[in-house]
Amino acid sequence: MNQPTERPDGDVVEVRVPADVAYVSTLRLTAAALAARCDLTVDDIEDLRLAVDEASALLLPHAGTGATLDARFELARGNLQVHASVLASDTGEPDRHGFAWTVLGALASSVEVSRDDGRLGITLSKRREAATQ
């Protein structure tokens, strides 16, 4: 077996799960494991878990039957970017008036909504927090 590489920069991990709330935990755990590899702090990781939850919650109502929830994680030292998307059954946008959106915006370092070829997506990133003292 190869030695693990020191730096995760540029590594990409993709996970595809059924677009069903039951599988959101898989994305959450994947995000947490990868965030550890990116050297985020445990508080960042906790925020990221919630953010992934919220992003999934915003996307799932738009998923068509039998659709998948695809997540692409881009790793860097001190930063993890998550792009989650579903094949949308409608032309709607994620609800930006609910708590889910507020929480997502507050916890992620950046959030973007995209629509690409019928896929509705949310890209969020979590950067390592700076020391406060």
Add this chain to the structure above:
Amino acid sequence: MLAELHSLPEDSPRRKPLRDELVETHMPLVVYLARRFSGRNEPMNDLVQVGAIGLLKAIDRFDPSRGLEFSTYATPTILGEIKRHFRDTGWLIHVPRRAQELQTTLNAARADLSQELGRAPTVAELAARIEVDEEAVVEALDAARAYSGVPLDVLAAPGESVPEHPMLGVIDEGFEQVEQRALLRDVITKLPEAEREILLLRFVANKTQTEIAAIVGVSQMQVSRLVARGLKRLRANLGAEEPPPKTPTG
């Protein structure tokens, strides 16, 4: 409202009602956030109360001139209080013994390192400190979070369709406690507001009288008096209160 609050002098009598109104307006956000942690075997009410402290802090510290949405500002503060609550109380959940032991060590290391570093430690730093591998740390962190193990579909009762917005479903907080809590809640909500707030801070959030004095903005003596009076009233009310009618399923 927030702008008005912040324009008032520290001792203005308008502050208190304004603050209360703000708390009420934003309580749904606290409840929403608290629910996200309800799988960790902490009573939901405790989490809400702890979150409410975060909300109070956010209201007091919010600077309307920075042009940020209040809810965006308040979310991390509320979550911060909830996280701190878990850190301080330890995680009261059933995990395998080995993970549990690691948990204790991990929590201590987490607290120590947070102090030393001025920020939360990374998984690698924790692993180095307690001399286990990173995977074990991630595992232990996972074990500590029943949160991660709560499937979101529990939000809908079996056989029911998933609510339109899956995150807004209702989670129950442990059937055997519901009645008791309902009774206590009834009694607590009937307390005068100042006494209620202070009792919750004292016994739910476990703040010292001095801390409460700082949070609420009254003297420690006043806190002491309010605690005593609130407890007395609570006892009287509990004694007088008829238990709620039994529901068929209990």
